[in-house]
Structure formats: C-alpha cells, structure tokens
Amino acid sequence: MKIGLFYGTTSAATEEVANLIQESLESCEVELFDIYKEPLEKINEFENIIIGCPTWDIGLLQEDWRTKFDDLDTLDFSNKKVAYFGCGDQHVYSGTFLDALGTLEEKITAKGATTIGQWPVEGYSFDYSKAQKDDKFVGLGIDNDNEPELTEDRVSAWCKQIESEFA
Numbered sequence: 001m002k003i004g005l006f007y008g009t010t011s012a013a014t015e016e017v018a019n020l021i022q023e024s025l026e027s028c029e030v031e032l033f034d035i036y037k038e039p040l041e042k043i044n045e046f047e048n049i050i051i052g053c054p055t056w057d058i059g060l061l062q063e064d065w066r067t068k069f070d071d072l073d074t075l076d077f078s079n080k081k082v083a084y085f086g087c088g089d090q091h092v093y094s095g096t097f098l099d100a101l102g103t104l105e106e107k108i109t110a111k112g113a114t115t116i117g118q119w120p121v122e123g124y125s126f127d128y129s130k131a132q133k134d135d136k137f138v139g140l141g142i143d144n145d146n147e148p149e150l151t152e153d154r155v156s157a158w159c160k161q162i163e164s165e166f167a
C-alpha cells in the first residue's frame, strides 16, 4: 500500500515521529514530505494520506502549515482517506492541547476527505483540545515534552490501527 506522509516541524519532534511511523508501517510504502521543502500539491498523488502537525503559539498550526493552509483549498480530497498525528504539550498548553490537529482535520474533511485513525483521549491529562470529538482525538496525540517514554508504543499501536483502516 502506498501512503504519503506530509508533515511540518519546527523543533524536529514531529519529524522524529514521522520517521517512527514510516518504520512501523513496514508492510506499506510510506513516502515522507517535509512541507517546508515540498509542495503540498504532491498530496494529489496519493489516496492514502497521513498529516503531521504540532501545535504552536497557543493553539495555532506549526508555521509551515500556517503558511500553506490556504493552499489546501486548491486540493481535491474526495475519495481520500486521511490520518492525523500531532505533537503537543498537555501540561503547559493544557487549554490548547493538539489544537492544530482539530484545525487541519476540520478543513480537510470539509474538502471531502474521510478521517481515519481516531485515537482515545484516555491516558492524557488536559483541559481542552480542539482535536477532541466525543471521547477521541481526531488523530494520534504525541507528547514528547512530558511522556517521551510512551511515544514508541503509541505509534506502534496507532500504525496497526491505521494499516487496517487504510486497507
């Protein structure tokens, strides 16, 4: 299975997670795109997509996603499955934890995409997240600032989940 993984990163945490996801999805052909260097139009080449975005500046998208956010309007997401992951800090930014995931999922869903890879909020501690719908995040939440020891297991479990949801 071919998957395009598009991520933005400022201090490299999301890039590390992107690499872990690529390794974990061993039966898939995962191509990584750092959106700072690659045009977002590459999304058009994939039906199965993973989007990675940390939250910055109190509830905002990481700056490369902020710059390219309006470009999403030029892309067609109908018939595409999209999974989301994001890095955040549930303690210091407890009121805006992983908000960027919620912002991107809302936009891309409105463009016709089907979201897969929703992930339980159980096990995290935060006040509010724009990424939360009922008892799930719209995608995988990673907190390398406070819980780096959980990252590998979270990624591994999520990858098993999305592998069957993409299929």
Ligand SMILES: Cc1cc2nc3c(=O)[nH]c(=O)nc-3n(C[C@H](O)[C@H](O)[C@H](O)COP(=O)(O)O)c2cc1C
Pocket: 008, 009, 010, 011, 012, 013, 014, 015, 054, 055, 056, 057, 058, 059, 060, 062, 087, 088, 089, 090, 093, 096, 097, 098, 099, 144, 145
């Ligand atoms: C100034 C600043 C603002 C931040 N704002 C948020 C936030 O609103 N919500 C959140 O979940 N994390 C927030 N974070 C935490 C980052 O998302 C986290 O450190 C993440 O791992 C950074 O990912 P990156 O290294 O891929 O850029 C913030 C961090 C900094 C330094």
